[in-house]
Amino acid sequence: MISNPKKFVVVQTAPAVRAAIGEEFGMPPGSLVTGKMVAALRRLGFDKIFDTQFGADLTIMEEAYELVERIKNKGTLPIITSCSPGWIKYIEHFFPGCFKYLSTCKSPQQMFGAIAKTYYTNKINRKPEDMYVVSIMPCTAKKFEAKRPEMKDSGIQDVDAVLTTREAARMIKEAGIDFINLPDEEFDEPLGISTGAATIFGATGGVMEAALRTAYEVVTGKTLEKIEFDEVRGIEGLKKANVILNGLELKVAVAHGLSNAKILLEEIKKGESVYHFIEVMACPGGCLGGGGQPMPTNLEIRRKRATSIYREDESKFIRKSHENPAIITLYNEFLSKPLGKKSHHLLHTHYTKRSRYYSTLN
Ligand code: SF4
Numbered sequence: 001m002i003s004n005p006k007k008f009v010v011v012q013t014a015p016a017v018r019a020a021i022g023e024e025f026g027m028p029p030g031s032l033v034t035g036k037m038v039a040a041l042r043r044l045g046f047d048k049i050f051d052t053q054f055g056a057d058l059t060i061m062e063e064a065y066e067l068v069e070r071i072k073n074k075g076t077l078p079i080i081t082s083c084s085p086g087w088i089k090y091i092e093h094f095f096p097g098c099f100k101y102l103s104t105c106k107s108p109q110q111m112f113g114a115i116a117k118t119y120y121t122n123k124i125n126r127k128p129e130d131m132y133v134v135s136i137m138p139c140t141a142k143k144f145e146a147k148r149p150e151m152k153d154s155g156i157q158d159v160d161a162v163l164t165t166r167e168a169a170r171m172i173k174e175a176g177i178d179f180i181n182l183p184d185e186e187f188d189e190p191l192g193i194s195t196g197a198a199t200i201f202g203a204t205g206g207v208m209e210a211a212l213r214t215a216y217e218v219v220t221g222k223t224l225e226k227i228e229f230d231e232v233r234g235i236e237g238l239k240k241a242n243v244i245l246n247g248l249e250l251k252v253a254v255a256h257g258l259s260n261a262k263i264l265l266e267e268i269k270k271g272e273s274v275y276h277f278i279e280v281m282a283c284p285g286g287c288l289g290g291g292g293q294p295m296p297t298n299l300e301i302r303r304k305r306a307t308s309i310y311r312e313d314e315s316k317f318i319r320k321s322h323e324n325p326a327i328i329t330l331y332n333e334f335l336s337k338p339l340g341k342k343s344h345h346l347l348h349t350h351y352t353k354r355s356r357y358y359s360t361l362n
Contacts, residue, residue, distance in 0.1 A: 008130050008131045010131065011049055011133075012050045012116075013037060013041070013049075014109070014202065015202035015206075017168070019032055019308045019309050022036070024165070024166065027180065030304030032312055035186070043177050044171065048191070050116070050187060052108045054112060055109060058321075059108045060198070063105045063211050065339050067103075068215055071248070077101075078275040078278045080102050080279075081279045082102045083108060084107070084281045084287075085142055086139070087281065088102075089141060093354045099353075104348040105349075109142055111346075113154070113157075113159035114151075116154075116158075117154035117156065119330060119335075120190075132161070134161045136163050137162055137164060138283075151349075153345060164290075165290075165292050165294060166292060190326040190330075193325065193326035195321055196315075196316035197210035197213050202305075205286075207281075208229070209232050209233070214322045217320065219246050232254050238254070238263065240253045241253075241254075252276065253277075256282075285306065288302050288305040
């Protein structure tokens, strides 16, 4: 597709990729190589180098408003995050009765694809059919997610191809690119603009923290004095915390690894859950420990990758999704408002009950 002159080929890279792809080139775990990764993809010939973190900021906008709306209108609680396709597939097979708790937000990968093939193609005067969207993901489950029949809200498949971190590294090596000695380069605008909140999506607890940064300011109208929510950070399999939002005590839980998620789902099924908001990531450590990441991995390596993700967050000039200027423009020019009609059409989804018994067909 890159060498097809009729195709405009864009690539998006997930937050966890930049914190790990350097390991494929002999760099130590924890090396943050955002600029070199962008430079390598540009040399491979992609027409635009965009960032899934733009999609992550958009996910936070929609999800934080969904959380606030469910609390204000006494909707179904807890609300559970929906951006990990490994987790979604698990709940579809084993806990279909719990769909009503899931956020309806698509993952950042899929929000990105739907926006790239509508808003962005419109901006550059191209047809969605002319565009080919490639994702680079820490995740093998993202390949399945991109092929789900409902992920065609642009009118055609929103994301065309998904490469894992290891596959992208192999492609860079095969092209003879000297990754380690590349200069740092920047993502393209506007779909490459993102905040620190989007960066931390790659670590367990990151989606929760990013959503709280936005939900707090949406609910209170006040600026957070300290934007780090340390209580939801860290590598424990199940974290629980109370967060005060304008006098309302919000009970939150963060799980990574499906055995930990199962504990929270069993509580919900028994009517014993005390939480308002739950984050679940299928992989240990969150996407940093995803199935498409460099191998081998262990707790120490995942910890180092997490440190570099939080370093990237701290280095960002803007660290809250609702302050991303490209997201503000997207709502002003195209979507109008979070949870609006267009957002519902392009950015939200539904779930499918599947057999408990595994089959490649479901
Ligand atoms: S936690 Fe694992 S399955 Fe879920 S999105 Fe991240 S890498 Fe994929």
